[in-house]
Amino acid sequence: MQTADAQLLVLCALARGPLHGYAVNTAVGEVTGERLGRGSLSSALARLEAKGLIEPLERQGRQRPLRLTDAGRAALERELHATARVTQRMFEAAVPDRVAYQQRLSGVGALHAYRDVMARQLHPEPGGTVLDVGCGPGGDVPLLAAAVAGSGRVIGVDRDPRMPAEARARHGGRVPGVAFLRGDAHALPLASACVDRVWMHRVLQHAADPALVLAEAARVVRPGGRVVLAEPDWETLVFDHPDLEASRAYTRHVVDRVIRNGVVGRQLARRAAEAGLAVDAVVPVAAVLRDAGEADRILGFQRNAERAVAAGYLTAEAAQGWLDALAGGPFLASVTVHVVAATRG
Numbered sequence: 001m002q003t004a005d006a007q008l009l010v011l012c013a014l015a016r017g018p019l020h021g022y023a024v025n026t027a028v029g030e031v032t033g034e035r036l037g038r039g040s041l042s043s044a045l046a047r048l049e050a051k052g053l054i055e056p057l058e059r060q061g062r063q064r065p066l067r068l069t070d071a072g073r074a075a076l077e078r079e080l081h082a083t084a085r086v087t088q089r090m091f092e093a094a095v096p097d098r099v100a101y102q103q104r105l106s107g108v109g110a111l112h113a114y115r116d117v118m119a120r121q122l123h124p125e126p127g128g129t130v131l132d133v134g135c136g137p138g139g140d141v142p143l144l145a146a147a148v149a150g151s152g153r154v155i156g157v158d159r160d161p162r163m164p165a166e167a168r169a170r171h172g173g174r175v176p177g178v179a180f181l182r183g184d185a186h187a188l189p190l191a192s193a194c195v196d197r198v199w200m201h202r203v204l205q206h207a208a209d210p211a212l213v214l215a216e217a218a219r220v221v222r223p224g225g226r227v228v229l230a231e232p233d234w235e236t237l238v239f240d241h242p243d244l245e246a247s248r249a250y251t252r253h254v255v256d257r258v259i260r261n262g263v264v265g266r267q268l269a270r271r272a273a274e275a276g277l278a279v280d281a282v283v284p285v286a287a288v289l290r291d292a293g294e295a296d297r298i299l300g301f302q303r304n305a306e307r308a309v310a311a312g313y314l315t316a317e318a319a320q321g322w323l324d325a326l327a328g329g330p331f332l333a334s335v336t337v338h339v340v341a342a343t344r345g
Helices: 003-014 021-032 038-050 070-090 098-105 109-122 141-147 162-171 210-220 244-258 264-274 292-299 301-310 316-328
Strands: 054-056 066-068 129-133 153-158 178-182 195-201 221-239 277-289 333-344
Touching: 003 021, 003 038, 003 054, 003 066, 003 070, 021 038, 038 054, 066 070, 109 141, 109 195, 109 221, 109 277, 109 292, 109 333, 129 141, 129 210, 141 153, 141 162, 153 162, 162 178, 195 210, 210 221, 210 264, 221 244, 221 264, 221 277, 244 301, 244 316, 264 277, 264 333, 277 292, 292 301, 301 316
Parallel strands: 129 153, 129 195, 153 178, 195 221
Antiparallel strands: 054 066, 221 333, 277 333
């Protein structure tokens, strides 16, 4: 551990009140899950005392308690405020524009793994028609257009009128055979049995009626056609973080309050079968995030931690400590995305 880190941990421990050296290390272990080495603790105590940030009290038997000086308390407050400012700079607090949010998701490398699995399960045919339900600004259009070998068609549908408009601006004159429509996944603006493949991901987690959306997908695909779906199971969202309880509370809040259908990923195969589709494959894919800034593009750490505090899942102190540790790194989080491929009989 870096010397400065050890000194800050000692200051935090002594903020509770006077402690002797062994008790200081016990308090550090309670916060971080790991005590300081004997050399690190001795060095940190000596440096802090030399700076006038801590001072010894009268001996109590063989023990010599230590306490923060006024200068030490002021230094600790400065460090904590500086850490909070770094956290706020790293994590955005405002809800992003939906178009911008969808565009940024297409650039998150961790999400490419499950889309690669979807592409392998699509089994497209040259000249076929692929329907992209919940197409957003058209991030998957180049992939799908290439899959039908340029001679087929790609139809994108999204309920937000801005999304088809943005997709047309991005791809309309550049990718042949594409069309974008405004429409609700619960009532697709297409005739029955008119497409060869349906491509849909991260739609059912937000749907008011996932069963109806799947019934619509089954309706528009031709007999023998294929429906490929992918949805996350948000209860599998985990973090490598020293505060496991705060991480679990954040995940519970996401499942309970943020995502309408937070566990639809695990239900996907059953729901597809209930819609009359024959499930051919179920492939769980771990989306692994190693960069805190990239993960924040998906998970909105700051704003959702604030919402978790307001909803009673976290205390303000626990939420700030959780965010500070995420910002300090190293970072790792993962969530399981379930890919399901099914055929209409």
